[in-house]
Amino acid sequence: MTTPFISIIGLNHKSAPVELRERLSFGADKLKEILTYCCDSLSEFVLISTCNRTEFIFNGEQSVLEKYLMEVGSLKESDLQDFFYNYNDYEALEHLFKVASGLDSLVVGEVQILGQVKSAFELSFEQNYATANFAHIYQQMLKCARQVRRDTEIGKGSVSVASIAVQLSKNIFDHLSGKKVLLIGAGEMCELAGVHFFEAGVDQIMVANRSLDNAEKLASKFKGKAFALDQLEDAVWNADIILSSTGSPSYVLEKDLIKGAMSKRREPMFLIDIAVPRDIDPKINNLTDVFVYNIDDLNKIAEENRKKRGRAFGRAEEIVEAKLREFREEQALSSVGPLINSFRERLHGIKDDEQKKLFKKLNHLSDSDKEAINKSLHQIVNKLLHDPIITLRDEVKRDDSSRLVKVFKDLFNL
Incomplete structure (x- = not known):
């Protein structure tokens, strides 16, 4: 089973009453305690704790965080099912983008939440609790939230x-x-x-x-x-x-x-x-x-x-969806980058080997003839590479491209 690149477990004003939320309201000083408790179970961790939500954003083992929550909050196992939500991968990313953009707030469009989320991530970066993977997610989250603020009226007027x-x-x-x-x-x-x-x-x-x-x-x-x-x-x-x-x-x-x-x-x-x-x-x-x-x-x-911000809310959701598509496509393309490079190297390697054999047989060729042949074969290989690479890039942007990638590897012995 593949480990999610980002996971979220949390509760908010929609999922749990204030009587429960206040038992799990953590200050920044709790970061070290949580990570000490979790030992080596987490590779990256961010804590968001506001008056309306407590969320653990992490990369690693969820069960140890659930155990921590049950202990510090005096929770039953059923409480985790009844009052908490958890998201993985792109669902987690969508939730995070909406939170930062003010779409998941009690007061839709509030500006304070972006500052709170930024502070949470920056604290984890300073303490080395979050690294390159979350840094990229953080930058994309900021771009999304800023575009929502810039291109919609979601935050117009007094919203807090x-x-x-x-x-x-x-x-x-x-x-x-x-x-x-x-x-x-x-x-x-x-x-x-x-x-x-x-x-x-x-x-x-x-x-x-x-x-x-x-x-x-x-x-x-x-x-x-x-x-x-x-x-x-x-x-x-x-x-x-x-x-x-x-x-x-x-x-x-x-x-x-x-x-x-x-x-x-x-x-x-x-x-x-x-x-x-x-x-x-x-x-x-x-x-x-x-x-x-x-x-x-x-x-x-x-x-x-x-209700007053219904139209702006709809437009903001469209922006979030577009940013998620961009992120997904970028991730997909980066994941097949090494495969495409291997494909290029293999075909050009075959071309180079066969070309050497050819030049040994045709030793009467001048240097200019060899250069012309090399250039021509190089162009042929690139043309042969073009369609499979374009198809591969297009297909990996879809939800499930794992089968295609496997077939591609098997087909070309990569």
């Missing part, structure tokens, strides 16, 4: 998890003017959300972060207030909308904190958790007048976004 979260807030309230927003986290998602909230006309934007300095930098962009995480109690009770996106491995907002804040309020509070692992304890949803939404609750709005 943050923009969808703000849209949810607009759907909850008739308008956002007069509302006070607390952003927990100071990363890209919170900054994007802050921009959208600011443009929507909220009354105030507060920012809480582990680093007060970073909180102050982000808050200053919206003329807002900054808080350290140990000051959360002072900020939470005053917020109508809380959006959280940190990299914390445990809950940032717990039930007692929100319960205490609600004792000081008369208005309901809406909390939007776009972090994986989750920042907000789901038990908070049991409190009166408190409503918690996690990233999976954004699906309805995301689906409306997908």
Whole structure:
């Protein structure tokens, strides 16, 4: 059985709930641990882990990765079948191209995913966890994603998890003017959300972060207030909308904190958790007048976004399909390159041997006569080579050319 040139095993927002995804959300520091666990079972490896997906892109033995996932995620074997997908060869390539192009995202057309995928590959290249085979795939993936972005309107307008979260807030309230927003986290998602909230006309934007300095930098962009995480109690009770996106491995907002804040309020509070692992304890949803939404609750709005981008999505899929065909043809042609070279060498070798015999018999030939004969025989051989080589090249572009290649080798004793 031929080893796939690329394989993917993973789960995403479509295949698994956030409760499972957060158990398998890995930072870049997990790369070495995974590869140490897998020992020599993998020749190349890339880890993509975002709020909506965790994917292992690899060349090697899949079973050892499945064993790792079961151990760290406390999974049953049935979980691998129910919540995970796995692809090999061109199916894996198609999936990767779609992911990088924003076609497999919760928010179709989002630009953040390409940067996340690029960072994942570049980290593996830096650590020598991925080499020449994946480097070529990486370059073709970038070309595909950039063409999708350039030639379609898939990314037109505000398309990000943050923009969808703000849209949810607009759907909850008739308008956002007069509302006070607390952003927990100071990363890209919170900054994007802050921009959208600011443009929507909220009354105030507060920012809480582990680093007060970073909180102050982000808050200053919206003329807002900054808080350290140990000051959360002072900020939470005053917020109508809380959006959280940190990299914390445990809950940032717990039930007692929100319960205490609600004792000081008369208005309901809406909390939007776009972090994986989750920042907000789901038990908070049991409190009166408190409503918690996690990233999976954004699906309805995301689906409306997908429908609006239907035509652009179709065009983007066409680009992905075209790039896959190009890659497949390039791979097929490169695979028969040595065979074609052997074919040429064999026929020209036969021609050279027979020509030497001929010149020994016809020793009266002048050098110019020999040159003319050599040139003529060379052209004859090239003409004989032409049709079989063209046919071979055309046929290997199809899905299954292995039989033809075998017949070709047997026919010409290659």
